[in-house]
Amino acid sequence: MSMLAEGRPTKQEENLIMPDNNLPTTHTGNRALIVDEPLIFEIGSPARSGVDLPDAPDVESRLGGLDRSEPISVPGLSEAEAVRHYTRLSRQNYAIDVGLFPLGSCTMKHNPRLNEKMARLKGFADIHPLQPMETVQGALKTIYELADWLKKLTGMPAVAMSPKAGAHGELCGILAIRSALEARGDAREVILVPESAHGTNPATAAFAGYKVEDIPANDAGRVDLDALKARLGPDVAGVMITNPNTCGLFEPDMKAISDAVHDAGGLVYCDGANFNAIVGRVRPGDLGVDAMHINLHKTFSTPHGGGGPGSGPVVFSEALAPYAPLPFVEKREEDNHFYIVEEETAEDHHNSSFGRMVAFHGQMGMFTRALTYMLSHGADGLKQVAEDAVLNANYVLRSLEDVLDAPFGKSGPCMHEALFSDDGFANDLTTLDLAKGLIDEGYHPMTMYFPLVVHGAMLVEPTETESKAAVDQFIGALRSVAKRAKAGDELLKSAPHFAPRRRLDETLAARKPILTWSEPEEFAEAAE
Ligand SMILES: *Cc1c(COP(=O)(O)O)cnc(C)c1O
Numbered sequence: 001m002s003m004l005a006e007g008r009p010t011k012q013e014e015n016l017i018m019p020d021n022n023l024p025t026t027h028t029g030n031r032a033l034i035v036d037e038p039l040i041f042e043i044g045s046p047a048r049s050g051v052d053l054p055d056a057p058d059v060e061s062r063l064g065g066l067d068r069s070e071p072i073s074v075p076g077l078s079e080a081e082a083v084r085h086y087t088r089l090s091r092q093n094y095a096i097d098v099g100l101f102p103l104g105s106c107t108m109k110h111n112p113r114l115n116e117k118m119a120r121l122k123g124f125a126d127i128h129p130l131q132p133m134e135t136v137q138g139a140l141k142t143i144y145e146l147a148d149w150l151k152k153l154t155g156m157p158a159v160a161m162s163p164k165a166g167a168h169g170e171l172c173g174i175l176a177i178r179s180a181l182e183a184r185g186d187a188r189e190v191i192l193v194p195e196s197a198h199g200t201n202p203a204t205a206a207f208a209g210y211k212v213e214d215i216p217a218n219d220a221g222r223v224d225l226d227a228l229k230a231r232l233g234p235d236v237a238g239v240m241i242t243n244p245n246t247c248g249l250f251e252p253d254m255k256a257i258s259d260a261v262h263d264a265g266g267l268v269y270c271d272g273a274n275f276n277a278i279v280g281r282v283r284p285g286d287l288g289v290d291a292m293h294i295n296l297h298k299t300f301s302t303p304h305g306g307g308g309p310g311s312g313p314v315v316f317s318e319a320l321a322p323y324a325p326l327p328f329v330e331k332r333e334e335d336n337h338f339y340i341v342e343e344e345t346a347e348d349h350h351n352s353s354f355g356r357m358v359a360f361h362g363q364m365g366m367f368t369r370a371l372t373y374m375l376s377h378g379a380d381g382l383k384q385v386a387e388d389a390v391l392n393a394n395y396v397l398r399s400l401e402d403v404l405d406a407p408f409g410k411s412g413p414c415m416h417e418a419l420f421s422d423d424g425f426a427n428d429l430t431t432l433d434l435a436k437g438l439i440d441e442g443y444h445p446m447t448m449y450f451p452l453v454v455h456g457a458m459l460v461e462p463t464e465t466e467s468k469a470a471v472d473q474f475i476g477a478l479r480s481v482a483k484r485a486k487a488g489d490e491l492l493k494s495a496p497h498f499a500p501r502r503r504l505d506e507t508l509a510a511r512k513p514i515l516t517w518s519e520p521e522e523f524a525e526a527a528e
Contacts, residue, residue, distance in 0.1 A: 039517060043077065043085065044074070044077050046071060047076060092500055100462060102444065102446040104419070104458075105447050105450065107276055107299070107461060110463075115373055119365045133338070133340060143364075144330075144338055147313070149371070153279060153280065153283070153382070154315045155286050156289070157285075158349045159313050159315045160357070161329070161367070162327070162361055162362040163293065163314055163358075164310060165311065165312045166312045167204060168312050169312030170200055170293055170312075172325055172357050173292070173314050174191070174208040174269060175208060175354050175355075176316060176354060177237060179354040180267065188236060188238075190211045191205035191213075192213050193215065194242070195215065195451075196246045197242055198242060198273065201242070213231065215227055215231065220411040221408040222245070222252070222253065223245075228260065232264035238269055239257065239268055240271060241269070241271065242271035243278075244277045248414040249408060249414060250415055268289050269292070270284055270287075272292040272293055272299075272315075273298055274417075275294050277389055278386055278415070279299055279382050280383030285317065289317065291316050291317070292314065294313055296310070297309075300374060301370070302369040302373075311363040322349060322353075324350050326344070327342045328341050328350060386464075387464075389416040389463055390414075392471055394413050394418070396462055397409060397418035400482065404482045405420060407420075407423075421455050421458070423456075425456070426488030427490065432448065434481050437484065438481050439495065440496045440499070446461075462474065
């Protein structure tokens with residue numbers, strides 16, 4: 001299978017521990033059909049070309065003496081070699097279109113192809129934000145309708161569509177909180193954040209100039225309400241609470257938390273990245289939330305991570321609506337005309353706007369996908385999305401709690417993700433070892449070592465789009481690796497055995513990344 005000359009072993013062969021009798025037979029990794037692929041420069045040769053070009057005619061160059069004097073040094077490949085190279089690389093990708101992607105907190109769900117089709121319509125894909133408004137009425141209507149859905153689903157009166165991702169939405173919400181407090185002459189300096197918060201929460205609060213203080217979690221993995229109440233005071237600007245939280249648990253005291261914070265003169269930010277677990281069932285506006293971002297790219301499909309950008313609209317309560325950022329899309333009732341409001345208005349909303357998050361209106365491609373998702377599911381369908389996400393996660397939780405420690409399993413059902421710890425692993429095996437073992441079973445690992453409140457955390461989010469058969473297959477793979485971790489299986493320490501690469505030096509990769517290819521001498525010589 002080596003593409004390299006002279007029968008040299010490939011990196012894959014060098015790395016491979018050849019299967020022996022001790023190796024479990026449950027592996028589903030498909031090493032046999034995965035070809036280790038060198039860099040394109042390593043397989044290319046200046047002597048080869050994908051096209052037959054006629055010899056250059058012997059006429060005087062029209063380049064005025066700027067003709068190339070050195071070889072161009074790009075790899076020469078035949079057409080078939082070039083196609084195979086990229087196809088093989090693509091087969092080394094793990095993607096939602098290949099299998100279940102259990103990353104907790106990330107909500108890696110299937111993206112209906114219909115969404116992609118809509119986003120590629122010329123009227124959405126080929127427009128420019130500076131185009132005259134009369135020529136983009138359909139796009140503006142899309143933004144307006146999506147905004148309307150978001151307000152209705154959250155029970156909140158205003159929404160800023162422009163933030164470009166969840167963390168950007170957090171910043172938008174916290175800037176609105178700061179503006180509101182400053183407007184009443186009561187600039188405060190502390191934001192309270194639970195221990196289990198997503199890392200972006202404290203980062204956002206600090207970035208906006210606040211001091212960040214932790215609120216402890218209770219034994220059930222929820223915010224400790226008494227500790228929170230005890231800390232509230234005239235210096236606390238607000239809290240940032242994720243609900244459902246990053247342990248995959250609903251915060252049942254959310255309304256009591258909001259009431260206490262409001263009584264103490266603060267405001268409530270809710271991290272709504274996990275809205276997919278409660279959409280259609282719970283309206284954050286009813287829980288006293290003042291600002292919440294929604295990751296369109298998690299709750300309402302749209303590919304993300306390596307697959308595409310995000311979008312993080314922020315909904316606001318009456319108290320914060322005046323401070324919402326510009327611009328926003330409005331509708332003129334007389335003639336159903338949509339237009340972009342670029343300046344503060346006399347209306348209740350946006351009349352004291354803190355400014356702008358971005359130059360234009362937000363992520364049009366994400367808006368189109370999210371609205372398509374909403375319209376094709378309908379309100380009842382979205383409710384079922386949440387119910388199925390919770391059902392799948394609880395199925396994972398209950399199917400594995402006999403082989404993996406579930407620290408909050410006793411405190412009732414989880415929401416959209418199941419949390420396990422490394423308790424009981426033998427022979428110094430770690431969560432990392434288990435995750436590497438899962439790669440040999442053909443799965444991308446779950447989220448590891450997050451949330452920080454659980455030792456060796458493993459956070460599994462199957463999402464609602466997985467069938468029972470797909471979840472069962474994943475559970476089977478994870479069961480087998482979990483049992484090996486508990487039995488202290490030495491082989492896990494060197495897993496993965498069947499992936500094209502083994503354990504990379506992650507520190508070196510982060511500290512001294514080599515991002516460019518430099519021409520080895522023999523290549524340069526060959527070109528001469
Ligand atoms: C994903 C996520 C974020 C950040 O969202 P980005 O779009 O990645 O910026 C914040 N909080 C929680 C709980 C998340 O899951």
